[in-house]
Amino acid sequence: MAREITGMVERRGMGLWLTHLLMIIGVLVIFFPIWLAFVASTVTQPEIVQPPMPLWPGDRFVENYTAALFSGVNVPVLTMLANSMVMAIGIAVGKIIISLLSAFAIVYFRFPGRNIFFWLIFLTLMLPVEVRIVPTYEVIAGFGMLNSYSGLIFPLIASATATFLFRQFFLTVPDELAEAARVDGAGAMRFFWDILLPMSRTNVAALFVILFIYGWNQYLWPLLITTDPSMNTIVMGIKQMFPSGDDVADWPVIMATSILAMVPPVVVVISMQKLFIRGLVDSEK
Amino acid sequence: MATVDLDNIKKRFGATEVIKGVSLSVQDGEFVVIVGPSGCGKSTLLRMVAGLETISEGELRINGTRANDLEPMDRDIAMVFQNYALYPHMSVAQNMGYGLKIAGLPKPEIAAKVAEAARLLQLTELLDRKPKQLSGGQRQRVAMGRAIVRAPSVFLFDEPLSNLDAKLRVQMRLEIKELQSKLGITSLYVTHDQVEAMTMADRMIVMNGGVAEQIGTPLDVYERPETLFAAQFIGSPSMNVIAAEAHEGALHFGGVTLPAPTGITGPVMLGLRPEHLSPNPDGPVEMQVMLAEPLGANTLLHGKLASGAGFTASLPGVHRVMPGEASLRLSIEPQNLHLFDAETGRRIG
Amino acid sequence: MEKRVTFKGWLLPLCLIAPQVVISAVFFFYPAGQAVWQSLFIPDPFGLSSRFVGLGNFEYLLGDPYYRSAFVTTAIFSTLVTLTAMVPALFLAVLADRLVNSAGVYRTLLIWPYAVAPAVAGVLWLFMFNTRVGVVAWYLGQLGYDWNHVLNQGEAMGLVVVASSWGRISYNFLFFFAALQAVPRSIIEAAAIDGARFWRRFFTIVLPLLSPTTFFLLVVNVVYAFFETFGVIHTITGGGPQQATTILVYKVFSDGFVGQDLGSSAAQSVILLVVVGLLTVVQFKYIEKRVHY
Numbered sequence: 001m002a003r004e005i006t007g008m009v010e011r012r013g014m015g016l017w018l019t020h021l022l023m024i025i026g027v028l029v030i031f032f033p034i035w036l037a038f039v040a041s042t043v044t045q046p047e048i049v050q051p052p053m054p055l056w057p058g059d060r061f062v063e064n065y066t067a068a069l070f071s072g073v074n075v076p077v078l079t080m081l082a083n084s085m086v087m088a089i090g091i092a093v094g095k096i097i098i099s100l101l102s103a104f105a106i107v108y109f110r111f112p113g114r115n116i117f118f119w120l121i122f123l124t125l126m127l128p129v130e131v132r133i134v135p136t137y138e139v140i141a142g143f144g145m146l147n148s149y150s151g152l153i154f155p156l157i158a159s160a161t162a163t164f165l166f167r168q169f170f171l172t173v174p175d176e177l178a179e180a181a182r183v184d185g186a187g188a189m190r191f192f193w194d195i196l197l198p199m200s201r202t203n204v205a206a207l208f209v210i211l212f213i214y215g216w217n218q219y220l221w222p223l224l225i226t227t228d229p230s231m232n233t234i235v236m237g238i239k240q241m242f243p244s245g246d247d248v249a250d251w252p253v254i255m256a257t258s259i260l261a262m263v264p265p266v267v268v269v270i271s272m273q274k275l276f277i278r279g280l281v282d283s284e285k
Numbered sequence: 286m287a288t289v290d291l292d293n294i295k296k297r298f299g300a301t302e303v304i305k306g307v308s309l310s311v312q313d314g315e316f317v318v319i320v321g322p323s324g325c326g327k328s329t330l331l332r333m334v335a336g337l338e339t340i341s342e343g344e345l346r347i348n349g350t351r352a353n354d355l356e357p358m359d360r361d362i363a364m365v366f367q368n369y370a371l372y373p374h375m376s377v378a379q380n381m382g383y384g385l386k387i388a389g390l391p392k393p394e395i396a397a398k399v400a401e402a403a404r405l406l407q408l409t410e411l412l413d414r415k416p417k418q419l420s421g422g423q424r425q426r427v428a429m430g431r432a433i434v435r436a437p438s439v440f441l442f443d444e445p446l447s448n449l450d451a452k453l454r455v456q457m458r459l460e461i462k463e464l465q466s467k468l469g470i471t472s473l474y475v476t477h478d479q480v481e482a483m484t485m486a487d488r489m490i491v492m493n494g495g496v497a498e499q500i501g502t503p504l505d506v507y508e509r510p511e512t513l514f515a516a517q518f519i520g521s522p523s524m525n526v527i528a529a530e531a532h533e534g535a536l537h538f539g540g541v542t543l544p545a546p547t548g549i550t551g552p553v554m555l556g557l558r559p560e561h562l563s564p565n566p567d568g569p570v571e572m573q574v575m576l577a578e579p580l581g582a583n584t585l586l587h588g589k590l591a592s593g594a595g596f597t598a599s600l601p602g603v604h605r606v607m608p609g610e611a612s613l614r615l616s617i618e619p620q621n622l623h624l625f626d627a628e629t630g631r632r633i634g
Numbered sequence: 635m636e637k638r639v640t641f642k643g644w645l646l647p648l649c650l651i652a653p654q655v656v657i658s659a660v661f662f663f664y665p666a667g668q669a670v671w672q673s674l675f676i677p678d679p680f681g682l683s684s685r686f687v688g689l690g691n692f693e694y695l696l697g698d699p700y701y702r703s704a705f706v707t708t709a710i711f712s713t714l715v716t717l718t719a720m721v722p723a724l725f726l727a728v729l730a731d732r733l734v735n736s737a738g739v740y741r742t743l744l745i746w747p748y749a750v751a752p753a754v755a756g757v758l759w760l761f762m763f764n765t766r767v768g769v770v771a772w773y774l775g776q777l778g779y780d781w782n783h784v785l786n787q788g789e790a791m792g793l794v795v796v797a798s799s800w801g802r803i804s805y806n807f808l809f810f811f812a813a814l815q816a817v818p819r820s821i822i823e824a825a826a827i828d829g830a831r832f833w834r835r836f837f838t839i840v841l842p843l844l845s846p847t848t849f850f851l852l853v854v855n856v857v858y859a860f861f862e863t864f865g866v867i868h869t870i871t872g873g874g875p876q877q878a879t880t881i882l883v884y885k886v887f888s889d890g891f892v893g894q895d896l897g898s899s900a901a902q903s904v905i906l907l908v909v910v911g912l913l914t915v916v917q918f919k920y921i922e923k924r925v926h927y
Contacts, residue, residue, distance in 0.1 A: 015832075016732070023729045026722070027743045030803060033758040034746065036769060040761065051772035102654040109647035110640050117651055124662050132907075134890040134899050135668035136661060155661040163654065175638040176370035179337050184384035184431075185358030188641035194383070198374040217751035219865035224891065235751040239869050251767065258757050265749035270742060277808060 034262070040255035041065070048251045060252065068256040073241040077257050080234040083149075083226075084216055085264070087233055090153040091215030092208050095162045100200070103166035104192055108178065124160045137224055147228040156214075156221065162207055169203050170196065206279030209272050213265045234261040287348045287361070287438030287471045288313050289334065294343035296329055296495075303329055305495040306343065314469045316462070320482035321492035322518070328443055330492070331475045335364050335441050348438060358387075363432035364441040368448060369424045371416040371431075378403075378412040381430045388435075402430045405464070422453045429461070433468070440465065440472040446481065458485060479519050483507070491515045513630035516556050516623055522585060522597050528627065529555040536622075539592030541569050544619050546634045553633065556623035559585070559599040568616030572596045577606045586613065666907070672900035684897070691901035700877060701885070701902070708881040711795065712859035718799035719855050720848075723806030728836065730807075731814040741811065748804035752797075753865030759797035760870045783871065787878035790871045794879050797870060798863040806851050813847040814840070853917045860909070882906055 036055070040048055043058035068077045105111070106118055136155050145151030173196065181191045197204075222233045232240060238261060241254050269276050289311040296304035304326045311317050319327040332338040334345060336357035345352045352360050363384075371380050381402060382395040390398075403409045406426045416424055425445060432440055445461070446454045462485050465472050476482055482489045483503045491498045491506060491514070499511040503519075510516035516524050529538040531553050536545040538555065560583075562570070571591060578585040584604040590596050598615055606613070624634040673691050677684040695701045726744065730737045747755070762770045763783060771781040783789040817840060825835045841848075864883050867873060873880035873888060880888070886906065890899030 019729050019732050020736075023726065023733065023740055026726050026729070027740060030744060030747060030800070033755070033762060033800065034750070036762060037758050048767050051767055052769050053767065055769075098653040098657065101650040105647035105650035107637055108641055109643070109650075111644035111647040114647070117655055120663070121654060121658060124658050132662075132665045132669050132903055133887065134896060134903065135665035135672065137891075138668070139661060139665055154657060158654075158657045158661040160658075171637070174368060174370065176366040176368055177372065178637070178641075179335075179357075180364070180366060180370035180372075180431075181383075182337065183335060183357045183362065183364045184435075185387040186383075188643070188646060190387065191641075195372055195374075199372075201374075213749055217753075217865075219751060219753040219868070220887065223868070235753050235865070238754060238757050248766075251761070254757070255761065258754050261754050262750045265751075266746055269745055269749040273742060273745065276745075277812075280805075280808060281812065 034259075037255045037258050040251055041259050043252060045248075045250065045252055049248060064252040064256045065260070068253045068260065072237075072257070073250060073253065075229040075232060075237070077234060077237070077260055079230055080232050080237040080257075081260060081264075083152075083231060084233040084235065084261075086149050087152045087218070087222070088212045088215035088264075090149060091156050091218075092211035094153060094157040095159065095211055096204055096207060098157065099162035099166050100197070100204075103163050103170055104196065106163075107167055107170040108188065108191075121160045121163055124158060133220065133224060140225055146225050147231045151225050152218075152222055152231075152233070156218065162211070165203065165207060166200065169200060173199060202275070202278070205272070206275040208279075209268055209276045210279040212268055216265050288346075289439055289471060289473065290344075290346040290349075291330075291334070292344040292346070294330070294333060294345060295341050296326070296333060296338065297341045303495050304333075304341075307490075307492075307495075307497045308343075309490060309497070309500060311471055311473065314471055316465055316472045316474065316485060316487045318474045318476060318482040318486035318489040319492060320476055320479060320486075320489055320518070323477055325492040326495040327475045327477075327492045331441055331443055331473055334439075334473060335362055336360050361438040362441055363435050363437040363439075364443065365428045365432050365445045367444040369416075369428040369445075371424060371427055373416055376413050376415060377408060377419070377427050377430075380416070380427055381434045384431070384435050398434050398436075399430075402434045405433065406430050421449050422457060425449060425457055429464070433464075438471065440470050440474075442472065442474040444476055445474075446476070447478070454481075461485070479521065483519065491518060493518070509632070510556075510623060511632050513554055513556070513625045516625070516632075520558055520560075522559050522599060524623070525557045525559060525596050526625075527555045527557070527590070527592075527594055527596075529553055531624070536624075539590055539594070541571075541590070543569060543617070543622065545622070545624065549624065549634055552627040554625040554627050554630070556625065557617055558621065558623075559597045561621040562598040562600070562615040562617050564600060564604075564613060565616035566614055568614040570615045570617070572598065572613050572615060574606050574611045574613055577604060579603055588613075669900045669903040669907070672896055673904045674897075676897045687897070691897045692905075695898060695901055695905070703877060704880050704882055704885045707791075707877070707879065708860065711791065711798075711863075711879070711881050712856050714791075714795040715798045715802070715859040715863065716852060716855040718795055719802035719858075720806050720851060723803045724810050724844075724848075726803070727807050727810035727814055728840075730811055737811070741808070744807050745804050747801040748808075750801055751865060752801065752863055753869050755797050755801050756794075756866040756869030759793060759800070759866075763793055785875055787875055790875055790879050794863070794867050794870050798859065798866045802855060802858060806855070809847055809851055810844065813844050817843050850917075853913060857910075857913055860906075860913075882909075 039055060039057050040053065041064050042061040043054060044060055047053055047058065070076050070078060072080070102117075102121065106114060140146060140151045140155065143151075145154070177195060178191060181195055186194060217235055218233070219236050222236045223239075226232050226236070229237075229240070234257065238254060238257050241257065242249050289309075291307055291309040293306045293308050294304060295302060295306050307330060309317070319330060321327045329338060333340050336352070336355060340353050347360055347362075372383065375383065378396075378399050381399045385395045385398060399412070400409070403412055406429060408423070408426055408430055411419065411423060411427075416427065419427065428445065442461070446457055449457060458481060474481075474485060486503050488500065488502050489506060490500045493514045498518075499506055499515040501511075506515055506519050510519065513526065517526060527538050529536045529552075531545050531549040531551060533550070534545055534547045536543040536553070536555055543555075557570075572586070572588045573590075574586050574588040576587040578587070581603075583599050583601050586598045586600065586604065586606060588596055598613070623632065625631060626633050674686060674688060675684040676687050676691065726740075730740050733740065750758070760768075762768050763781060765771055765782050765784055768781075774781045781789060783793045821839060821843070822835060825839045830838065860881070861883055863881070864887065867879050867881065867884050868887075871879045873884050882902065883906065886899050886902045889895045889902065893899075
């Protein structure tokens with residue numbers, strides 16, 4: 001990414017330090033909410049409800065996180081984490097599998113109805129789940145899929161973005177590779193497994209990162225269909241931890257839960273930064 | 286090992302006919318080069334033999350049996366692609382052995398065959414590398430290796446050298462030819478480069494606009510081009526072609542008179558290869574030299590005739606000519622005159 | 635674009651495409667069709683029968699002051715979110731672009747908020763501005779400003795805007811940074827030789843070169859503000875006070891699930907569908923243009 005030459009246009013003594021300073025201020029401001037949440041997750045409830053709360057971590061890290069993970073408010077956070085994990089991985093894997101298969105069919109075959117299917121899939125690009133929540137809810141309820149993983153996952157894998165990404169990628173694979181495979185005696189599925197899939201590794205990984213975060217961060221859908229607390233996902237479960245009425249919220253546990261809710265996606269993004277950025281650029285453009 | 290017969294093969298894309306009936310018999314072990322400008326249909330013809338394009342009309346026989354409807358894998362062919370088409374995620378050894386793996390050969394046997402082909406192509410050191418880590422020439426060899434490993438009846442080459450630099454191209458040209466004659470495998474080779482065609486072919490087929498203009502040995506085509514197109518396409522620099530009038534055993538154009546075979550009268554196209562011209566103060570052809578290109582062994586002189594027609598001569602050795610002013614008289618042996626029908630472009634003498 | 639080579643057969647490709655088609659049909663086309671169908675009816679209060687009203691639900695909605703105010707709220711909200719998410723991002727990207735060697739470190743630090751779910755972001759910001767325990771609210775109080783987003787409509791809007799924009803700054807930063815890195819050095823150097831100073835160069839050379847990225851982000855951020863900020867609003871304000879932060883998507887939810895007014899909710903879904911359609915068309919027009927550059 002970084003350019004190799006650093007000429008006089010780029011840097012000058014004072015200006016450089018000023019730039020660093022502004023950048024650091026920017027990072028601190030952006031980071032502050034996360035820092036504050038972390039601090040709150042390591043202090044006691046009285047320290048928080050007596051403003052101002054401290055800005056440096058306390059010594060209650062283990063107690064607060066143990067409380068959150070194993071008892072929580074309505075349900076142990078560990079359960080919600082597991083639910084989120086199943087949902088996020090289910091959505092990511094499910095979408096990738098059905099998209100790979102349908103993109104392969106659309107790009108490498110000519111079959112009756114191909115164009116119609118292509119446009120049908122294309123249309124699904126246009127409609128976020130938020131817009132069709134009521135009827136989709138009724139479908140799920142009709143199938144008896146409320147409070148189930150399949151109810152959490154299936155409506156969210158009906159989207160075309162991944163199919164389009166793979167289609168774009170398959171179109172850039174040189175025709176000669178498929179021809180060489182045919183001359184080598186490979187049939188369609190053999191070509192898919194032996195050549196196309198291994199070549200798509202990076203795209204699959206990049207897409208997985210994006211879809212994992214997409215799935216993990218879902219809020220409205222799990223809110224609607226998981227009425228049973230043991231099926232709550234962590235992102236929607238935090239809000240359920242706030243007491244109704246005038247009771248005081250259990251802030252240290254809630255903030256510990258918030259931190260726990262962001263750890264998996266943040267770890268994925270930071271550790272797979274290159275893939276993540278690639279996936280972002282690919283899937284949006 | 287194998288013969289390939291094309292019997293009036295045609296190819297249509299929708300309403301447009303891109304191959305207009307080509308017939309060719311390739312003998313066992315023969316190296317046939319299909320040569321022509323881009324868009325002439327040469328690659329399409331090869332891809333039909335490979336089974337990558339369907340044949341619209343006509344019959345293809347490999348070893349005497351009809352192959353029109355066989356899958357590529359069932360035709361007992363191997364193909365070398367222009368961009369090599371190596372599987373990027375597989376090592377050299379895996380690339381070469383993939384076809385055998387699909388055919389279900391036991392692993393040790395695959396390894397032995399790959400090792401043998403690698404030895405032949407001096408790829409043994411590179412077997413574990415990925416295509417990305419290879420140079421252009423090495424990739425070319427791997428593509429060859431992939432073809433050889435399967436010991437096919439027929440090799441198909443689709444412009445395999447066009448992505449290499451000039452020096453490597455000459456070297457690979459020799460290697461391919463040497464390998465082919467050592468293995469004795471029937472080969473069809475597509476190229477747009479007439480030098481490749483001349484140097485490699487046992488026989489060549491000159492294609493233009495979906496039609497086979499001429500089929501013959503390189504020297505046949507050079508010495509007795511059947512059509513104006515073949516005459517101009519083969520040979521470098523390209524043959525001079527001049528509109529002339531034949532009359533009672535003589536050819537006239539722009540005040541020049543040359544001897545002609547008897548029995549031809551009326552307008553003809555006259556072809557003179559630049560390298561057949563020699564300087565002669567009494568020569569019948571006078572050219573105005575505009576530009577000289579000294580190549581060392583010979584010199585190319587570009588200019589025009591008195592009639593204004595562009596003209597090129599290739600003279601041995603170094604000729605220092607003042608461009609623009611110099612006028613030069615040239616002569617040519619009568620047997621080196623090529624005459625073509627002015628309308629059909631077919632050879633008449 | 636089409637492939638030259640294809641494999642033969644029609645049964646296999648139909649099987650390959652079937653999972654996606656079936657899932658799209660059951661969870662997408664059927665519900666979307668249902669939304670359109672339901673928007674033409676008014677169910678009785680017990681949900682036992684419903685009466686066909688044609689476009690009655692739409693007429694009612696367009697005359698409904700609450701719905702119209704939700705439209706205005708959405709417009710204000712999405713404009714503010716887009717600006718708040720893009721301007722700081724561009725500023726940070728320009729700074730990072732000058733720091734050739736350490737840009738990667740800053741990028742890693744700035745990516746974090748993108749991974750944080752909007753709903754979690756809502757909780758974090760709610761915590762800072764909570765009227766009882768919020769640190770920022772408390773310091774504002776010390777400065778003599780009485781922060782209360784539970785009662786004050788403007789403050790509520792400000793809070794959901796900032797909380798919604800926060801994670802998007804990371805996202806926009808990544809795209810702006812990549813675009814800045816792609817600006818050819820020679821152009822910058824030519825401008826420098828022409829005597830343009832940094833900010834002059836930025837406004838006359840760099841910014842115009844960034845315009846495709848800027849336009850793309852504009853559309854994407856508007857779509858985000860429209861549809862993906864539900865979690866922020868639900869956690870922080872619940873659409874209040876007095877509907878001040880009720881955007882269109884939130885109203886589909888509150889009318890459909892809280893108010894149980896299915897006909898109206900479905901009609902709202904259909905209107906949103908049209909809005910998404912228009913935004914998609916805009917986006918594709920833009921992509922087409924890019925391809926033809």
